Amino acid sequence: MPKLELTPAQKSIILAPVGNPRAVFLHGPAGCGKTTAAVERLRYLLDIGVRGDSLLVWVPQRSLGRPYSTALRGPDVPAGPTVDVVSLDGLARRTLELFWPLVAADAGFDPLRSPTFLTLETTQYYLDQVVEPLYQEGAFGDVTLPRNRLMSQIIDNLNKAALVGFAHTEIASRLSSAWTGPSSRERVYEAVQRAATGFRDYCLAHNLLDFALQVETFMRFVWSRPECQAFLLRGYRHVIADNLEEDIPVAHDLLRAWVKQADSALLVMDEEAGFRSYLGADPRGAAALRDLCDREVLLDLQQVASAQVMALGAGLAYSSRSPLRQGQTAAPDMADMRSALAVDQWHFHTDMLVFVADEVEKLVHSAGIAPGEIAIVSPFVDDALRFALVTELQRRKVPVRTHRPSRSLREEPAVLCLLTLAQLAHPHWEQRPPASQVALALTRAINDLDLSRATTLVRMLYRSKDSQPQLREFGMMRSEAQQRITYVLGERYTGLRQRLMDYQQGQPPPLDVFLSRLFDELLCRPGYGFHNDLDAAAATASLIESVRKFRWAVETSDNDELGKRYLAMVGRGVLAAQYLRSGADPDEAVFVGPAHTFLTENRPVSYQFWLFANSPAWGRRLYQPLTHPFVLTRHWPRGTQWTDEDEFQTGEETLSRLILGLTRRCREQVYLTFCDLNPRGREERGPLADRMQNLLRQARRQPERKGADGFGTGDAEHAIPGDSLV
């Protein structure tokens, strides 16, 4: 995109003398150039000689620091110490390690032992042990949840307590006081409390720090110590904090102290945002930071979205029921929106996906739009949907990037191959993978080995002896069978088998070391399946890291025990600690993912496709019966019950924010796609469809009133399948 000229308002922020004003509160809707101004301010400070290591760029999550990191890698950035771009969790972890001996005893840990920082996986692993007896006694009563979801909500409650800043022992009382249903749920909340408290006690006793405990220990025992605070404040004299509305309350607390003592501060906040509220984001707390500032600047001149897209956003967001409507002007002119909106309706979602892929193909290959200028968003993107859409786009040679949320490790084919080989290399674990799994693993591990031959091979050579899996020698096959497999592949099989056999001779190293050696010494070599396969290499690295962290977190010196426990954990389907991202450059690939993920990337595009526009999931919060994103906040009055009206209003407001967030990040056009039946074959209704319908009704009326050719009318009868309504 062409580089935009800076506005006078932006220039006044960028070029302001250091310390005059000392703190600026910059706010406005998304797409008005706030981050641009803040990035330029950073470069300006460096240009005028401010040391990089005295600058702190504060963001709620790493991805939101991307514009700053990119700018800091630019060729014209002055040489010198690097600028830290951090979020609270990064700072907490780093500082805790530094001050551990000083704070460990006060925080209830053993100061003589080093801390173990838990990943999401290892947190689940330990929590599982606490939850198990509660589960067995039926303590979670009338709540219907799979075990891993139950644990993730307990973890979420602990995180909320730490991020909001209340004692973790208050979880049950806060949830109960807002609950309007039967008292049986209060007993469940008590069970949740017992699990959370038990887990916390266990962590303290074993020097384990999950995310919540890291934040809490940092805030209560590091940040609160004058010497620690002085260390941090003395170092970073200039603060630029962006996307404050997406940050958490304790981060705002910390910034409050920081800004007061900094030589200069620029605080940046998006209005009508706060898309991470379910993770604890606190837009109201962010807005309160303006009190600290000497100057307040509003940037509201839209630089991203066209006027037509803005009109569309306003039309949909400021509906009659929207709480954001107050103070807004009359309904926007429908004619303004014509070029900004395409509405299509389909009966089957599969037809809709094909249509979207066709349209994207046209944009990319015929209209010359860069793939990075297109986003396909949906309120949900499950694996099947993601896979179907990505396949359609790839078939049309359109590069895609997807954001795949945490998923079970065992679903990665390369990981499953490695873990199967680990089972074969440790027959004394007595874990016998099914023959079909071994055949698949061999096809992954041995280059050119097809599934038919692998199956034949396994049928003839894979045995079980005393409950132990065993791969027999290739030479034990009849020569006719060897010919079928071919000698070349037989040789590779022999190489792999020999490696696994050799390994059994010595003392077993830790599982991560085994995997690492297997990869380095065999699988990445020519003739084997991971050779020149970057995706498999990345998955292997991810697995090795996961096992290594597990080893650090689990107190056992018995490597067999460690391996068995890890495999058992994977077998239970725990979520991977890290997101596996596609490696595509955001500028060169079409985004496919949930609408919220797109928003938290804060990266505008020219074209957006909104899928399943009639889904009720648009604007709806995640329902988790054992936690509550709005009750477990600072703003929810203790003792107040959460009612249906709260639920409804929150949903409406969330939808309005979502619509505004999306349209303010769209330059040209929104494709709104409806389909009668969702992927499970159900007909759905949702609030976005209702708002669109209202807009269409207004559009029908307007031409008569104005005597002009108005909004394109849709005859929904003709719109099926796939007829454009607008």
Next chain:
Amino acid sequence: MGSGQATQNMPFQGIVLFRPRESQKRILSYSGGLMGVAAVPGSGKTAVLSALAARLVATSLDSDQEVLIVTLVNSAVDNFSSRIRQCLKSDYGLLPGMGYRVRTLHSLSLDVVRERPGLVGLADDFAVADEAECDRLLKEVVQSALRTRPELFSNYARPECESQSWARQSWQDDKALQVARAFIRQAKDRQSTPELLQSWLTARGDPWPLASFCASVFADYQRGLAYRGKVDFDDLVSHAYTALRLDEDYLQRCRHRWPFVLEDEAQDSSRLQQDLLALLTGSNGNWVRVGDANQAVYNTFTTANPRLLNEFLQRPDVQPIEMQESGRSARPIQELANHLVDWAMEETHIPHAGTAFRAQHLRVTEADDPQANPPGGDCRVSFFGPAQSPDRELQRVVRSLVKWVPKNPQRTVAVLTPDNARGAEFVKLLQSHGLTCVELLNKSSPARSTAETLQGVLGCLADPDSPAKLSQAFLAWQWRQVKSPETRTAVQALAASIAACPRVEEYLWPRAGVTWPNAHEFADEATQFLADFRERVQRWQAAAGLPIDQLLLTLIPDLFDQPADIVRAYRFAVVLRDYSDTNPNWTLRQLAAEIDRIASNERHLAGALGEDVTLDPEKHRGEVVVATMHKAKGLEWDRVYLTALNNYDFPSGAELDSFKSEYWFVRDGLNLQAEALGQLEALRPEGRPYVEGEPSTEARWDYIQERLRLLYVGITRARRELIATWNTGKKRTQTPAVAFTELRTFWEQSHPGVEGIGEPSSPVAPQLSPDQEERGNVA
């Protein structure tokens, strides 16, 4: 589809002509309050309810409101939706698709729960376990519970069966599960939780081992579902009711959203459904209930209860409407149906038959009615009286059809059977005689076809070195493309060649110059065919390690090109993924085996896929529809064969009658499902006391009544011609149903000298040997 008067000329595509009759006008003038409509078969209730819904949408709603229509099955949802859509567009010029919502009870419940899942302890991504999964779980739980309660069998077994291993096996494998399932469903309908039941049992000193067993199974079953993060269909309704009761604000919001509730097939409402809709409408609500208590055929061991509709119709605050005019059947057939009602209510000696029916007669329409009855002169009715074996009955009916269908290519015809197995026998024999059959049995044909295709391909991925499986995959891949007999022969020949391929890998993945087929072994076209197939299988094998849903999505574009097939296959993928998540150790072979069950369970929540769940007889002129009598409800044909009308399928309580739910090894003729429900009832603080044997006796009467109504449903499917037959069962011990004999006598007395039909003078079908004839399995 359906019997509405507007459907005669345009049976399914839409409504052009709708001129209401007097009773229909009264319904259409409805503006609010409680209304109960008793509608006879063919009275046009779907048309009038659709028209009423459209009027209410057009005239009585705010922009954020909807008319809610609740009906029984998905096919009816489809039918209502398209009719209302059409009305809104043609009669009112409004945007179709908005302002109303048509739901089955389960999909309505899902809507209610999905909006506020937290109220009932569910997360937003909770899943609904399908019937196959529920059955699997229940079986596990039942078998585990039986291991700790071996004495339960002895308590109820006949003395001579106590030591019979096959009797015990039958109890353990199947019957105990049926008892537990009925108990759990009833408990859920009554909103009785396992905890509540346990407290009642404890308070009463745990008096009945059957109730104790069932309550324990219920608790374990619910725990198993919770562990999987799932609910079953009955939970869904119960949760919806609970959610609305728990949160008054939410209830008020729903009441505001749905100011009018129109309920179809209200005779099949359960108590919980009635309570749920009563809660939604409120004490001053607007609720129209339409049904026909005389067509209630789902109440045995389900929670449906036709008495509820009758009670509603008698309430003083309900405006009752009788819709008695029906233009479906010729007058003589109507008379026959009316006689069945009169006879059951007044004349028969069958105990309790008097309450089987509501006193309501079918009346013919006015002469100028858009759906005037077929002329009586065209009408033919035949009762085939002589005793015949099941095979003989089969042959006789098929022989009749072989003669009739070619002569009546523009007419519709159906063979109605009491159960699916018997229907399948008819299909097989009809097809062997070259007649085109349309099945309306336990699973829909398109679903089965999709399932078979997927299974064919998944089979070859589960056994990648098997030529036979590869051959099946080839057929699965190609079968949909077969349009001519020549192509069929060619495809079958190639499939046979693949099956004979000695080494699959040499075909699929040729290496080192060894390949199959050899050059010049096949014609060029066939060689190209094989090369195309090889390329596809290579791609499929490469995807075999993907999670099951992604694997299926990879296969779908190669296998299907019709939208409905693609969507159905996609749905299989989603459901299989659920299975895989719940059973992470399942192999591909195990998952593939489940597809068939998923196809059989195209069910409660499945959306409308056109031909998938809806059958329009008019689209099958010149073909033979084979359906169970239950599945035939709501449909009509020019000619109908009612088969197997004997005292096994239509008992009367006579001494020699046997009842399906009375297991052969159980003492004193006890019906254990009924006994378990009787004990459940007695556990409730306000429940009736339990006396062993009484529930079994009552269950007999209920069953007898329901089968009389089923016969009534069968008769009223016929427009012009009705042929009724019976058979002696495989043991040759069955006799004609008492109702069959009565109707036959009535017909012969009231229509003396009228020529019967369907009694061919000479056999057309190939003669079967006496031995083969004996293998019928009706009884």
